[in-house]
Amino acid sequence: MKASKLLSISDDNPCQIIHVQRRSIHFLVQIRQILFLIALFGCLATFGQTPTSQAVISGRITDLSLGQGIAFASIAVKGKPIGTQADADGRYKLQVRQPVDSILVTALGYQTVHVAVTAQTVDVALKPAASLLNEVVVHAGENPAFRILREINAHRKQNDFRQLSGYDYEAYSQLAITINQLSERFRQRKPVRAILSALEEKQGGKPATVLPVFFSETVSHIYARRNPQHTKEQILKTNISSVGITDDSFVAMFTGAGFNTLNFYQNQVILFKKEFISPLAEGGRSAYTYFLADTTQIGQHTCYGIDFDPKNERDLVFKGRMWIDKRSYALVRIEAQVGTAANINFIRQIDIDQTYELANDSGNAWLPETTHLTVSVGEVVKHTFGATVDYTTSVRQPLVGQPKSVDFFNVDIDLAEDREQSTPDYWQAQRLQSSQSHTYDQTRAMLDTVRSLPVVKSYTRAAQFVLNGGYLPLVRGVDVGSAFSMWAYNRVEGHRFRMGLQTNNTFSRTWQLSAYGAYGTRDRVWKTGAEVNFIPKRQPLTLITLRHSYDLEQLGFRIEDVADNSFFRINSRFGRYPQAYYQREMSLTAQRDLGTNFTQTVGARSRSMNLLFPFAINQTSESAPLATAMTDLRSSELFLETRYAPGRLPARRVTNRRIRRRPTETAPIVTLRYTLGTASFQSRTFSGYHKLQMQVDHTLRWGLFGRTQYTIKAGYSPSTIPYLLLQVHLGNQTPFYNKNAFNLMNYAEFVSDRYVSVAVEHKFEGLLTNRLPIIRRWGWRTFMTGNVLWGQLSEANYKLIATQDSKGKRLPPVHSLQQTPYVEVGYGFENILKSLRIEALHRLTYRQNPNVTPFAIKVSFQLGL
Numbered sequence: 001m002k003a004s005k006l007l008s009i010s011d012d013n014p015c016q017i018i019h020v021q022r023r024s025i026h027f028l029v030q031i032r033q034i035l036f037l038i039a040l041f042g043c044l045a046t047f048g049q050t051p052t053s054q055a056v057i058s059g060r061i062t063d064l065s066l067g068q069g070i071a072f073a074s075i076a077v078k079g080k081p082i083g084t085q086a087d088a089d090g091r092y093k094l095q096v097r098q099p100v101d102s103i104l105v106t107a108l109g110y111q112t113v114h115v116a117v118t119a120q121t122v123d124v125a126l127k128p129a130a131s132l133l134n135e136v137v138v139h140a141g142e143n144p145a146f147r148i149l150r151e152i153n154a155h156r157k158q159n160d161f162r163q164l165s166g167y168d169y170e171a172y173s174q175l176a177i178t179i180n181q182l183s184e185r186f187r188q189r190k191p192v193r194a195i196l197s198a199l200e201e202k203q204g205g206k207p208a209t210v211l212p213v214f215f216s217e218t219v220s221h222i223y224a225r226r227n228p229q230h231t232k233e234q235i236l237k238t239n240i241s242s243v244g245i246t247d248d249s250f251v252a253m254f255t256g257a258g259f260n261t262l263n264f265y266q267n268q269v270i271l272f273k274k275e276f277i278s279p280l281a282e283g284g285r286s287a288y289t290y291f292l293a294d295t296t297q298i299g300q301h302t303c304y305g306i307d308f309d310p311k312n313e314r315d316l317v318f319k320g321r322m323w324i325d326k327r328s329y330a331l332v333r334i335e336a337q338v339g340t341a342a343n344i345n346f347i348r349q350i351d352i353d354q355t356y357e358l359a360n361d362s363g364n365a366w367l368p369e370t371t372h373l374t375v376s377v378g379e380v381v382k383h384t385f386g387a388t389v390d391y392t393t394s395v396r397q398p399l400v401g402q403p404k405s406v407d408f409f410n411v412d413i414d415l416a417e418d419r420e421q422s423t424p425d426y427w428q429a430q431r432l433q434s435s436q437s438h439t440y441d442q443t444r445a446m447l448d449t450v451r452s453l454p455v456v457k458s459y460t461r462a463a464q465f466v467l468n469g470g471y472l473p474l475v476r477g478v479d480v481g482s483a484f485s486m487w488a489y490n491r492v493e494g495h496r497f498r499m500g501l502q503t504n505n506t507f508s509r510t511w512q513l514s515a516y517g518a519y520g521t522r523d524r525v526w527k528t529g530a531e532v533n534f535i536p537k538r539q540p541l542t543l544i545t546l547r548h549s550y551d552l553e554q555l556g557f558r559i560e561d562v563a564d565n566s567f568f569r570i571n572s573r574f575g576r577y578p579q580a581y582y583q584r585e586m587s588l589t590a591q592r593d594l595g596t597n598f599t600q601t602v603g604a605r606s607r608s609m610n611l612l613f614p615f616a617i618n619q620t621s622e623s624a625p626l627a628t629a630m631t632d633l634r635s636s637e638l639f640l641e642t643r644y645a646p647g648r649l650p651a652r653r654v655t656n657r658r659i660r661r662r663p664t665e666t667a668p669i670v671t672l673r674y675t676l677g678t679a680s681f682q683s684r685t686f687s688g689y690h691k692l693q694m695q696v697d698h699t700l701r702w703g704l705f706g707r708t709q710y711t712i713k714a715g716y717s718p719s720t721i722p723y724l725l726l727q728v729h730l731g732n733q734t735p736f737y738n739k740n741a742f743n744l745m746n747y748a749e750f751v752s753d754r755y756v757s758v759a760v761e762h763k764f765e766g767l768l769t770n771r772l773p774i775i776r777r778w779g780w781r782t783f784m785t786g787n788v789l790w791g792q793l794s795e796a797n798y799k800l801i802a803t804q805d806s807k808g809k810r811l812p813p814v815h816s817l818q819q820t821p822y823v824e825v826g827y828g829f830e831n832i833l834k835s836l837r838i839e840a841l842h843r844l845t846y847r848q849n850p851n852v853t854p855f856a857i858k859v860s861f862q863l864g865l
Contacts, residue, residue, distance in 0.1 A: 064125040073107035145290035159330035160265040166225040166403020173393040177214035181386035225403035279308040314770035477507025488573035494522025540593035555579040556748035616802035637677035668698035689719030737860040744843040752791030785826040791817040
């Protein structure tokens, strides 16, 4: 199994709050590390391979009594997720990258044995297992494996460890990432030759075939409870070596026992944010073909062996074998593999080997005992390299039935202050075999050699520049940038030049500062911005933010509306800028986590909008006479926001209030916001206006049929205020798709003081394209979208809108929705060339409005699995 979830890393400020849910942590570190390495060695690839042989163990697996070869026996390295399978005559060849001391040999109907490796040829004779299959009544035409599957389902609740009232255990985990499969062209580049030469010298002249880039060992304690469901990981000790990432407090979050929570009893097994159909799923027969093979002895358990093969190998399914205890029908061991045919980008293979064992004195509580995960990443850029991620974890001292109190789970990750303080003897005692200590020390020594090379240091800085959003170190603790937003061009500013500064963790983990300045050659106006983030407390997370800015905005497409999309943030500074205005804003917010589900935010902000387009309001008889034609709209607001996100992944970046979701979450995220404000325009004051807003985000998963994501937004303002302060619905007149916008709506086309919108996207994940003969080879995936908006503008707010200015010049009309909702639908393909999404969009209503685009094709870019 190889490879990791490659691209979903944000390019924002890398400083993160130390809260991370275990279920996704290893996936995250693999992504970040492999992304870093792709950027690093991608830099090497822009400048500028005879593969060497690996050690091979070979032999024959035979029946002890008959002397005949045992077909398709399994051979694995003890303590490592490395293995192979014998041929029809029992002969095998096992390639290993490092010396091994023993191998594990298993075969259906035979006893499992451990054999010491003393030479390159190892022959093994197996004894037949004494156990036989229980009597199975097979109905005409029924697969005999189906009876076992029915029993598994009937005993699911009693055997699924997630159904326990509570459990905890100690876990020892290893995570290693290596660059391998170096192409000859890549090996011949000068920087790469320098690295390989240094490694060969370190290894006493032995040719270097792999480049180690990350290695970690972690001892942690895992706690879990049900009703309510909580998990917590106390990271006790860490031993980390890596190329490029040096912040231990950041890395330590991602090196616990995360993959030990893989649960094949669930209908979907979540790996790298992909949902694979479990072979134990209740509806597994729609995705798999099962074969009841034989029984075998695994430890003290006599087990049924069931092979499972995908009906369509391009679906998100596994291939392999599982062993089921014949008494309790519990899962004892499973070997599952995802091959190259699966519709997953960059990954060549994923292998999982997981064993379960009864917890001590528990009676019938089965917990994962060991988990081995290997992921192999293919070449992201041709003629370069691949990567391998090896993960192993083992459970120690399990305890069940004694759940901790809810208050104990105040954080998801708890880092011990002395986690880095340990001796080599401590880690030798922790490792499964003392003979492996030398191998680990060799790996760590090779890592030190690689990262100390001047060429690696240079390209490490280049890769960090890319992953840091285009920021470069200026002085210790301060970065300058971003290079990606240094220049833009639009009709108002002309050529826009921008430069900014921001601090990093070296400066302070409590204070984070940033500032920027921008200048336009046409408007000749300086724009500035500054932000101060203060983190007085991390458990629970408390964040105070002071922000000031003076910059150019456009009505119906504000920068804050696309804050979570770095591409749109950069692209938004280009274009025509219709209905533009300069905005001066000052805001102060305080945010705090209340328990594990709620986040509370309170804030105040003051705005002044200097309008560059004609705008006026109708005056009442009580209004004061206009001395001058004022163009500034001023407002001051207080707001209170509550966000309910059960089971959320609390990995928010300090510079925003987003809460990212774990792929396993089923509950929706609900956000409620109340705003109280006052405003003034043209000598008229609007005191005490109110706004209420709600948002619901949810994802529904349908297994092979894909997943549906939907967002419901609603808002209501009972007050009479200028329409600029109401809900100006977000349009999109660019050729790029924006998931947060109405993509065929013009900027500021519709305004509402009460509205409800529903945005739905269903991704088929290859359900259709995997079955089309030609397209399935391209890896394309289909999707459908729909966006509906109901809204109104009260009579009082409509009457406030002026149709002409003080000089009698007609103003552009302002539209509001009537009885008919605004509707647009879309469909298309994504994962084109592994990065491109193309969507055809149709606008179904209000097609008669001026300058409407009833149909468009829009593109977007996303790099992921």
